[in-house]
Amino acid sequence: MPATAADDDGWTAESLFEHVTALAAERAGSAYEPPAARLPEGLQDITYDQYRSIRFRPERALWRGHGRFEVQFFHPGFLFPHPVGMNTLEAGIVSPIPFEQDLFRYDAEAAVLEGEGDGATGFAGFRLHYPLNTPEYKDEVMVFLGASYFRLVGPGQAYGLSTRGLAIDTAAPEGEEFPAFREFWLVRPGPQADRVTILALLDSPSVSGAYRFDLTAGEEVRVDVDKHLFARADVGKLGIAPLTSMYFFGESSVRDRDDFRPRVHDSEGLQVLTGAGEWIWRPLVNPRAVRVVSLRDRDPAGFGLVQRNREFAQYLDMEADYHRRPSQWVTPTGGDWGAGGVELVEIPTADETNDNIVAYWVDESAFSAGERRHYRYRLTVFDDMPPGDPPARVVRTRSGWGAVPGAADPPPRSVRRYIVDFAGGALKDLGPDAAIGVRLDTSSGSLDDVRVRRLPDGEGWRATFLLDPEEERAADLRLMLTLDGVPVTETWNHVWYPDEL
Template sequence: MPLIDRRSLMIAGGALTALPFAARAAPGAGTPFSWNIVQQRAAALARQPYRPPTPVAAAAAIDFDAVGAIRFRPDRTLAGGIRLFPLGNGATLPVAINIVEGGRARAVAFSPDLFEAKASVPPGFAGFRIMEAGRESDWLAFLGATYFRAAGSQDQYGLSARAVAIDTGLDGREQFPRFTEFWIEPTGTRHVIYALLDGESVTGACRFTSTHDGGVMQDVSVVLHLRRDIARLGIAPATSMFWYDDRAQRGATDWRPEIHDSDGLAIWTAGGERLWRPLRNPARPTTDSFDATDVRGFGLIQRDRAFDHYQDDGAFYDRRPDLWVEPRGTWGAGEIMLYAFPTTSETVDNVAAFWVPAAPARAGQRLQFDYRLRWTSQDPSADRGARVVDARVGDAGRPGAAAVAGARKLVVDYQGDGLIGLTRDSGVVADLSIAHGRLLASAAYPVVGQRDRWRVTADIAPDPNATADVRLFLRRGAAALGETLLFPLDLT
């Protein structure tokens, strides 16, 4: 997984005033265009040897501060509110950009006059963003490799998506195919974005039908052609940052109580079970997998949205969007993988989640995946039962007494409408199972003064040389009352 410099991306994607849009292409201009044409180009490209792109030499000299000083001229804004990113030392590979109107595509020609800058602007475009009409912000941006981001429902960027992940989490083997050409078709409040993808092991055609109305929704179609066998093919990948929260501040040097873009992975299984796996900043790279055959949905979620938990009035981590993936059609057998590596900074994206098909990814295959992306601040994985709102770890044993050696206490709070009216006499129990560890004691009870909140406490002895995998949910009789917590627990 790459060390994504979030600061550079956020500077490049900063808000500019949206002035009236430039005139559209004249009728009959450009060349014929269709979704089929993009797919045909991807298929033809897969039959050719991979040719590494040539960076623009002048872009390497444009450092972070210089890139931040280059601004696309508001009066040159393209149809549909489109503005273009300049090249710089963090983005030295140009992409071709076309505007589509009436079934015809018109290439956008580079000119330094498109930008306001104190120094020369290297030739070419690094990507683009789409401005909100009449507002001083943008809501969608494509920049770098196959990365893209949306501002969600609170006008705030956070985590990123990618078109595909290749060998993420495999030591030194990850590849980063890139978008080489875009076609953008703005129609009212909807933007259809087509992209040609090229890389060492894969080519592809991508279509993103994007709307912005109280959040951002994208209907995505990705058609891949494999040039080579791929050990780990990641579909619908999301990339985020988790430095620390109030559970663990190892390596934290900042005064803010929490710093993260997402705090958990949510999964909705084919059988209807809701899973919640809190994120963490691991001491070493980790890869976890979860069965996701015919998965209904999954995503990286920012569940904690209390401003005072972050105290950040500049980066606004309480406003960072969730990213929820809903497969279209049947994806079949596969698993969700969660990869994380250590970070000591909020500028590095250190978490990735994606779906991996069970069938081997072999050279010569054509694979198609259709899905919907929802960028929102309303947790789409929540239901009317109960969800995990806190999970904390401390010393095992009775408070005030000596800690139990070789054990830890896990304290989990559930909250939801399904808990209202339940008492200690309602037959609610904590259903716990533990791999690589032993349960010493547990209890489940309503939190005093909270009408819809229950607490589970569990003293657990992990195996000395392994991380205990805890699986927990509240149950009343045979019925689960909400989502299942998946929690890694060790003695550190």
């Protein structure tokens, strides 16, 4: 894009976003062209050890010394063979940011790469820095790296789950398509600004798109997303606002792990606020087979992946800091949200190195070639309490064989005893004689011995029941507590698959 001088009225963030949207529409009207930019020969075979030894020079950060935000760039190569274009918008002028090797240090194994970057045309990605925890140090707050992935982190947190610009055909038999951001425009913020704007052009064989990200950093980190999507080809499943995370094992697991840690996960549950105002909590699992479920809704109020347990003693991991992993909430704010569902994908994993959890919104109508859609939503980073006013919540989910110890005639191993503990909200400070009831139903199998009791600490209540599954059919369970017949908790939702044993 040629630079435009400010005395020609210049570019604004708004006019530039309109231009990027027009570029996306134009791309969708022609055949897909894979990224042409390639690395110079000397950078094409970078190894893992070499890549991790390449360091950006902080003193060369974009906007350094001119405000609260700074930008550092990632070197192309290794897993990122297609450089991404970078530009700035300042004083009405758009200017490209060229790749320069002297922006980086080539330490240890990477020393042989110095001087091999002539002809490189872009970067792998970038990260935004901001004084998030103390005024003296600018922490990473947002990172764009790889395909359409980006990560956010709030005060006191460590990176965990990822966000994506778009998901296409996730867990589909024909395979998933991974759209990628091809070019970015970074709008320079004011010296004391706590908000910065990033524009991006996305492309893939099926979809092109224009994105605007307005990042606000501080005690609360949030991003307002505005995106226009254009279908180049028919899309089987279009995932909006996808969140990607990891669940290896935890309190809802039914298989033993030979591990000193009691739980290992970046997120432990999917939370949904429906258009009708119902809060739903669905504990995550590491299944034996791929599980895909959809929570049907219309005009959703929000959804997110949540790491509720925030105490070190719950994890005992001094390296991974799972107790500091962020939670993230999606709040629709406009556009083509309507009838559809929040889809949750759970994929088996043998260790914690694989992201095996994905959640996103899927519209009930197909996205066909030639169509366009527009979505606006807010991404909010939090610890354990999402935006809004959630009711009393689930604090513990456990299950096991439904036998009574020592019983002479125990039931089959397939019979399950569940305990679900709730706390907070309207349950707080209730006496032991409060009229707490249980609403429980299942899609299959039979329920028995349904009880509710106050927990010994007086801070919550336990619902417990037996599930006798119907042969090999999955049982979709829903449970909530009531006070004087009125629901006072979120809805606990869990699917039991008999083949998990």
